[in-house]
Amino acid sequence: xxxxxxxxxxxxxxxxxxxxxxxxxxxxxxxxxxxxxxxxxxxxxxxxxxxxxxxxxxxxxxxxxxxxxxxxxxxxxxxxxxxxxxxxxxxxxxxxxxxxxxxxxxxxxxxxxxxxxxxxxxxxxxxxxxxxxxxxxxxxxxxxxxxxxxxxxxxxxxxxxxxxxxxxxxxxxxxxxxxxxxxxxxxxxxxxxxxxxxxxxxxxxxxxxxxxxxxxxxxxxxxxxxxxxxxxxxxxxxxxxxxxxxxxxxxxxxxxxxxxxxxxxxxxxxxxxxxxxxxxxxxxxxxxxxxxxxxxxxxxxxxxxxxxxxxxxxxxxxxxxxxxxxxxxxxxxxxxxxxxxxxxxxxxxxxxxxxxxxxxxxxxxxxxxxxxxxxxxxxxxxxxxxxxxxxxxxxxxxxxxxxxxxxxx
Numbered sequence: 001x002x003x004x005x006x007x008x009x010x011x012x013x014x015x016x017x018x019x020x021x022x023x024x025x026x027x028x029x030x031x032x033x034x035x036x037x038x039x040x041x042x043x044x045x046x047x048x049x050x051x052x053x054x055x056x057x058x059x060x061x062x063x064x065x066x067x068x069x070x071x072x073x074x075x076x077x078x079x080x081x082x083x084x085x086x087x088x089x090x091x092x093x094x095x096x097x098x099x100x101x102x103x104x105x106x107x108x109x110x111x112x113x114x115x116x117x118x119x120x121x122x123x124x125x126x127x128x129x130x131x132x133x134x135x136x137x138x139x140x141x142x143x144x145x146x147x148x149x150x151x152x153x154x155x156x157x158x159x160x161x162x163x164x165x166x167x168x169x170x171x172x173x174x175x176x177x178x179x180x181x182x183x184x185x186x187x188x189x190x191x192x193x194x195x196x197x198x199x200x201x202x203x204x205x206x207x208x209x210x211x212x213x214x215x216x217x218x219x220x221x222x223x224x225x226x227x228x229x230x231x232x233x234x235x236x237x238x239x240x241x242x243x244x245x246x247x248x249x250x251x252x253x254x255x256x257x258x259x260x261x262x263x264x265x266x267x268x269x270x271x272x273x274x275x276x277x278x279x280x281x282x283x284x285x286x287x288x289x290x291x292x293x294x295x296x297x298x299x300x301x302x303x304x305x306x307x308x309x310x311x312x313x314x315x316x317x318x319x320x321x322x323x324x325x326x327x328x329x330x331x332x333x334x335x336x337x338x339x340x341x342x343x344x345x346x347x348x349x350x351x352x353x354x355x356x357x358x359x360x361x362x363x364x365x366x367x368x369x370x371x372x373x374x375x376x377x378x379x380x381x382x383x384x385x386x387x388x389x390x391x392x393x394x395x396x397x398x399x400x401x402x403x404x405x406x407x408x409x
Contacts, residue, residue, distance in 0.1 A: 008045045008348040010340065013086045013094035014052040015106045017059040020097045020120060023316050027328040028336040030070045039341060042348040047340050051075040051089040053082035087113045093343050096120060099192040100200060104129045111136040116143045118339050122204040122380045123370055130377045134370055143346065143362060144370035145339055150205040151212060151367050152331035154314060155288045160213045171214045174257040174279040176206035181272065185230045185263040193230055198261040199223065199241030199383050206259045207379045212367055216247035218375040221382035221399040224390065229264045236391045239264040243383055272308040382406050
């Protein structure tokens with residue numbers, strides 16, 4: 001008997017095949033096809049992308065042609081009914097990597113089909129949507145997980161370790177910044193940005209970092225933004241956003257966090273993505289900068305436009321290993337592999353009678369579970385409500401969150 005036929009199978013579906021797929025999901029599926037997925041809890045498991053759902057099918061067709069020998073051939077569905085056709089192929093889990101305002105419908109269909117969900121950040125854009133998805137996942141006994149790859153950044157893991165071990169004591173305030181070149185909004189994500197803002201797209205990484213690392217209760221959200229470069233100066237497409245969150249802690253003390261994001265930085269600035277975080281504690285400071293920890297590179301006729309002067313080899317990089325193997329690795333891919341392992345634990349980590357226990361165990365890992373993401377979604381919804389008011393000529397609104405609902409003042 002062929003040994004492959006007796007290995008447990010984890011079947012994957014994919015909704016969206018843009019840049020995020022190419023940078024993270026593609027290398028994961030190619031690597032896991034070659035090497036498999038192994039853990040003592042579930043043994044040797046095959047993970048295969050069996051079907052994809054996209055808007056036009058163009059990227060899927062290109063990848064089908066390019067991936068021969070790298071992954072098994074998969075079914076490609078396109079158009080308005082693509083997600084339901086993908087689900088008819090009976091995936092064990094499905095990933096959603098579409099523009100964020102399209103997450104909810106696809107995620108709902110996946111969970112209603114009894115399929116585990118992995119959705120890119122932000123999971124959804126409102127409290128009503130996250131509550132509905134959590135309810136469906138609970139009723140159908142499946143995982144609903146959201147991708148926050150920056151939590152796996154080595155610097156951010158070290159920050160959380162120092163907070164978790166009480167080395168850094170009580171955060172007082174923080175500042176996070178993420179700047180992207182204009183080509184992000186003008187070409188790579190041009191389809192994503194109409195009516196959108198970089199705060200929702202990238203600030204959510206830092207909202208989760210703050211919420212997960214420091215805990216506390218989100219109380220207040222304020223923000224403002226600028227327009228006129230990637231959209232009309234009086235429209236609802238934003239060039240940059242400045243967000244402030246105020247958290248209250250069990251001690252009764254508060255902390256304020258400012259998060260600044262932009263996707264209109266000149267294309268020739270040194271770093272492809274420039275990221276900075278600063279946090280102040282009772283007994284110390286934490287300062288992190290993607291360029292200061294990284295590598296400076298100059299190549300004639302290539303940098304800084306075709307290649308960047310500063311590169312982040314931690315997130316995702318292609319390498320020739322010392323033993324000659326070509327690989328693509330980094331925390332952007334590690335987080336996808338971790339999710340696949342969690343699903344393999346639930347489905348193949350023991351007897352069927354203990355499945356609900358394993359499911360509960362994974363749900364408690366709140367770094368990614370949708371059930372633990374409500375304050376992040378509250379911050380995103382509040383930000384979008386405030387920006388919508390600003391676009392209508394009502395600036396300087398303040399959002400309050402009482403743990404249940406958001407009110408604007």
